[in-house]
Amino acid sequence: NAGVTQTPKFQVLKTGQSMTLQCAQDMNHNSMYWYRQDPGMGLRLIYYSASEGTTDKGEVPNGYNVSRLNKREFSLRLESAAPSQTSVYFCASSESDMETQYFGPGTRLLVL
């Protein structure tokens, strides 16, 4: 099993550009999550999907949208990137929304 995979690993954007971060898991987990990690801030939840067909806002949702494409895939979209969105983005999944989360390797995003 690959676990949680994320693409791309690195991305550089100019302010105003859009992009989609992809995440997939092969553990048949119901719940999936997107976090951002900034220096000295720990991980902060952007959006999550408790089950296929549902999505909810987390702590820092502004400037982002998500799509739970199917049970395996959960994408994060930046419609108009801003320098404040420079961060490392982690996707995670868990068997249910009450269970331990398993993380992907991260996507490093730089917005100029």
Next chain:
Amino acid sequence: GQQLNQSPQSMFIQEGEDVSMNCTSSSIFNTWLWYKQEPGEGPVLLIALYKAGELTSNGRLTAQFGITRKDSFLNISASIPSDVGIYFCAGRRTGNQFYFGTGTSLTVIP
């Protein structure tokens, strides 16, 4: 937003020494998790705790769910160079959102 306070922020220790770190919150949590993150990687789960007072070990690692439910502790015995990384705590109250600590960076000097 809710944030967990971890201390210390960083540690530099000699190989073979024991390590202690903790995580505190002003709120009560029902679940505590401890993760380790190595450079360029995502966090990897080390230990999960589900009951107040619970003490759980994973090899040289031992974690405790504080009796007040507002804190948790992680100890590493006889540290080795591969213990290097950032250790994060995470807590969950009711509901399905986990809150993460700011991390403790551990450096082990051979």
